[in-house]
Amino acid sequence: xxxxxxxxxxxxxxxxxxxxxxxxxxMGRVPLVEFIGDSEFTKAVASEMLVMIPDGTxxxxxxxxxxxxxxxxxxxxxxxxxxxxxxxxxxxxxxPIIQDAPSMTLGVAETFWLDSPxxxxxxxxxxxxxxxxxxxxxxxxxxxxxxxxxxGTVSGYLAAFRQGESALSLPFKYLEKLPARI
Amino acid sequence: xxxxxxxxxxxxxxxxxxxxxxxxxxMGRVPLVEFIGDSEFTKAVASEMLVMIPDGTxxxxxxxxxxxxxxxxxxxxxxxxxxxxxxxxxxxxxxPIIQDAPSMTLGVAETFWLDSPxxxxxxxxxxxxxxxxxxxxxxxxxxxxxxxxxxGTVSGYLAAFRQGESALSLPFKYLEKLPARI
Numbered sequence: 001x002x003x004x005x006x007x008x009x010x011x012x013x014x015x016x017x018x019x020x021x022x023x024x025x026x027m028g029r030v031p032l033v034e035f036i037g038d039s040e041f042t043k044a045v046a047s048e049m050l051v052m053i054p055d056g057t058x059x060x061x062x063x064x065x066x067x068x069x070x071x072x073x074x075x076x077x078x079x080x081x082x083x084x085x086x087x088x089x090x091x092x093x094x095x096p097i098i099q100d101a102p103s104m105t106l107g108v109a110e111t112f113w114l115d116s117p118x119x120x121x122x123x124x125x126x127x128x129x130x131x132x133x134x135x136x137x138x139x140x141x142x143x144x145x146x147x148x149x150x151x152g153t154v155s156g157y158l159a160a161f162r163q164g165e166s167a168l169s170l171p172f173k174y175l176e177k178l179p180a181r182i
Numbered sequence: 183x184x185x186x187x188x189x190x191x192x193x194x195x196x197x198x199x200x201x202x203x204x205x206x207x208x209m210g211r212v213p214l215v216e217f218i219g220d221s222e223f224t225k226a227v228a229s230e231m232l233v234m235i236p237d238g239t240x241x242x243x244x245x246x247x248x249x250x251x252x253x254x255x256x257x258x259x260x261x262x263x264x265x266x267x268x269x270x271x272x273x274x275x276x277x278p279i280i281q282d283a284p285s286m287t288l289g290v291a292e293t294f295w296l297d298s299p300x301x302x303x304x305x306x307x308x309x310x311x312x313x314x315x316x317x318x319x320x321x322x323x324x325x326x327x328x329x330x331x332x333x334g335t336v337s338g339y340l341a342a343f344r345q346g347e348s349a350l351s352l353p354f355k356y357l358e359k360l361p362a363r364i
Binding site: 030064084091 | 202206217218225247250251255263264273275276300
């Protein structure tokens with residue numbers, strides 16, 4: 001990661017991207033990692049994350065939306081199935097697991113939903129939690145709670161990037177560190 | 183596509199899936215196509231859809247959420263970039279294009295959002311619209327309107343599946359037909 005003139009540039013697996021950024025309140029700008037719309041970068045990052053999947057992992061779990069193409073790629077490249085938690089109730093959901101998430105990096109509190117047929121695929125399984133960016137750890141903890149409520153166990157926490165300096169008690173792995181503000 | 187005992191089975195590019203279904207009101211059950219959580223099926227469907235991309239297409243455009251891994255795969259396999267319309271305003275959006283969508287298959291009216299840096303990538307470009315399932319054509323028309331408002335032109339409409347018998351005036355292509363109700 002290099003940082004200059006309010007720009008953050010990352011190079012992962014031979015693919016280089018200068019990250020866009022967004023102003024958040026009066027706190028400065030936040031660099032944004034965009035997997036949506038960038039299949040080349042997504043694929044390169046997934047390739048580098050493969051070795052981070054703990055031995056014995058049987059299923060990958062992520063949450064919409066930006067990490068979805070990343071989890072798809074990681075699933076394809078590792079051969080492991082994946083499930084994806086939603087942030088909205090879908091009309092077809094039957095007895096979903098509903099879990100409130102603590103406030104997010106961008107300041108929006110959310111509710112996570114996992115439909116019962118999908119939760120059933122985590123039961124008795126060792127599940128690795130996959131994120132695009134880990135910051136406060138709140139999303140990871142919410143996903144871990146959903147794994148537990150589904151009857152699975154968490155094998156590890158994987159993120160493409162760590163953003164900021166929060167003291168995280170989770171044993172997570174990541175490829176690169178990003179500044180919280182630029 | 184085969185249909186028996188309230189089950190619909192599809193075989194695309196050598197991958198066979200029996201589709202789950204959901205009860206919708208008192209109207210019977212609707213078969214669901216799930217690309218999320220199924221990288222093998224997503225990859226196979228994208229491979230079969232490659233030939234449907236019109237000559238001269240420069241960008242692919244889809245909308246969250248189920249079609250997102252499909253568009254990612256189609257982008258990777260075709261070498262064309264893709265953009266993805268959101269159904270929720272994200273805190274970092276700057277002057278997004280906001281377009282109301284007519285009521286969806288599952289009965290939920292929605293608003294589509296495309297952030298301005300992403301809309302800029304459609305300007306002056308020939309854009310193919312990519313969907314998981316085309317039914318009433320309402321989503322396709324909403325995406326086409328967003329292409330126009332971004333300054334692009336629609337090169338064609340591609341869907342993995344067509345569901346039901348709506349008379350669609352759009353010149354769309356699809357791989358297989360699904361029943362609206364089973």
